[in-house]
Amino acid sequence: MINTSKNTRISDTAHILNKIKKLKIDTLYPIVQIAKNSDSTRVYLSRLADKGEILKVKRGLFYKPTNKTLYKKSNRTIPLDKSLFVNDLFWSVKDGFEINAADLIKAYLMDYTEADLMGLYTLFGYKRLISDSLKIYKKRDNEFYQKIRKILEQFEQWRLHDKRD
Numbered sequence: 275m276i277n278t279s280k281n282t283r284i285s286d287t288a289h290i291l292n293k294i295k296k297l298k299i300d301t302l303y304p305i306v307q308i309a310k311n312s313d314s315t316r317v318y319l320s321r322l323a324d325k326g327e328i329l330k331v332k333r334g335l336f337y338k339p340t341n342k343t344l345y346k347k348s349n350r351t352i353p354l355d356k357s358l359f360v361n362d363l364f365w366s367v368k369d370g371f372e373i374n375a376a377d378l379i380k381a382y383l384m385d386y387t388e389a390d391l392m393g394l395y396t397l398f399g400y401k402r403l404i405s406d407s408l409k410i411y412k413k414r415d416n417e418f419y420q421k422i423r424k425i426l427e428q429f430e431q432w433r434l435h436d437k438r439d
Contacts, residue, residue, distance in 0.1 A: 290319070291327075294327060352372070352375050360389040363381050384410065
């Protein structure tokens with residue numbers, strides 16, 4: 275027998291996703307506005323954040339970004355695009371080779387130039403590169419970490435002040 279009642283409710287995750295799709299872009303929202311604060315809700319919102327559908331700002335707050343993140347933080351493989359980098363650190367493989375994203379980031383953060391950082395920034399964004407460079411250099415007062423951070427902050431300023439549509 276099929277349940278045809280008008281009170282039939284779609285799943286919580288589909289309900290949350292429908293609410294998020296209707297939200298305004300780049301507006302801060304509390305999580306409790308779209309769903310009750312439960313373990314399943316937090317897990318689902320974390321998955322949406324990994325996909326780039328939302329960005330978590332701090333505990334209990336999120337927003338829907340205008341530009342979605344290209345790659346999530348997992349150990350995902352991506353096709354190598356050598357045109358984004360000046361130094362060819364992966365000279366032994368062809369362009370388009372599937373490479374682990376974490377290995378690509380680590381290699382270019384250990385032996386970086388400003389042009390190579392721009393390629394990484396294009397692929398992964400500011401937050402991922404800052405957190406990974408901190409993992410590599412261990413301390414915020416490390417001179418290499420400071421140089422990388424300064425360059426990435428400059429890229430971020432350029433992006434935020436870009437007037438092109």
